[in-house]
Amino acid sequence: MKFLMLFIFCSFFSFSQIDSAKIFVPLVGIHLGGHIPAGDLAQRFGPDLNLGGAFMLKTKRNWLFGVESNYFFGRNVRENVLTQLRNADGAIVDNEGFPADLRITERGVGIHLTGGKILNFLSPNPNSGLMLSVGAGYLHSKIKLYDAQQKIAAVKGDLAYGYDRLSGGISLTQFVGYMFISDNRLLNLYFGFEGYQAFTHSIRKLNYDTGLPDTKKRLDMLYGFRFGWILPLYKKKPNEFYYN
Numbered sequence: 001m002k003f004l005m006l007f008i009f010c011s012f013f014s015f016s017q018i019d020s021a022k023i024f025v026p027l028v029g030i031h032l033g034g035h036i037p038a039g040d041l042a043q044r045f046g047p048d049l050n051l052g053g054a055f056m057l058k059t060k061r062n063w064l065f066g067v068e069s070n071y072f073f074g075r076n077v078r079e080n081v082l083t084q085l086r087n088a089d090g091a092i093v094d095n096e097g098f099p100a101d102l103r104i105t106e107r108g109v110g111i112h113l114t115g116g117k118i119l120n121f122l123s124p125n126p127n128s129g130l131m132l133s134v135g136a137g138y139l140h141s142k143i144k145l146y147d148a149q150q151k152i153a154a155v156k157g158d159l160a161y162g163y164d165r166l167s168g169g170i171s172l173t174q175f176v177g178y179m180f181i182s183d184n185r186l187l188n189l190y191f192g193f194e195g196y197q198a199f200t201h202s203i204r205k206l207n208y209d210t211g212l213p214d215t216k217k218r219l220d221m222l223y224g225f226r227f228g229w230i231l232p233l234y235k236k237k238p239n240e241f242y243y244n
Contacts (some may be wrong), residue, residue: 025058026232031052067114069110072109081164098150106141131179138240162204162209188223196220
């Protein structure tokens with residue numbers, strides 16, 4: 001019995017030693033999330049969704065360096081940009097005088113360089129743990145106008161740009177969450193809370209609905225949750241590195 005207990009202890013200790021190595025590995029990821037806007041952006045849009053991708057390099061010291069892209073989209077547009085297109089009854093009509101099907105939605109794009117660290121807190125192996133990162137890049141957002149029947153001359157072609165409120169600028173991002181990289185490649189993911197602060201301005205020279213230029217300096221912010229799936233690009237499994 002004592003020999004069996006000693007064998008189990010030695011086996012467990014050996015397994016722990018095997019799993020005690022950190023590896024350098026490139027990571028490719030896709031992610032989905034949702035945000036609540038804040039600052040000036042909250043006056044223009046409601047909650048949105050985010051779909052994106054990332055490429056990261058994880059060093060042997062668990063530092064993370066990468067680039068990520070994000071596509072923001074939503075249906076909750078709070079700013080009324082169609083006032084000048086409505087008749088006395090509040091309806092929008094097409095070129096033939098019939099009720100028009102004009103839809104407005106949110107669209108946005110962001111790209112950022114990021115850097116961070118994996119801390120071995122509540123981690124089953126040395127390549128997983130609490131994930132902290134920050135970044136800087138560019139973010140822009142706009143109101144997308146969709147004329148379903150293509151019968152509204154006022155928003156046809158480039159004329160739609162006068163209503164889309166396209167704004168962009170330098171932005172900062174932060175992420176606090178958890179990253180898990182399994183030893184068998186089967187389950188690799190991360191999740192957590194993220195934030196964006198973008199210092200933006202209008203890219204359009206004139207807003208057609210007001211007839212005035214938009215010269216306001218904006219602070220557009222987003223805060224929400226992200227879940228991502230990761231594909232590690234190593235040729236060997238992590239536990240094979242541990243033996244070398």
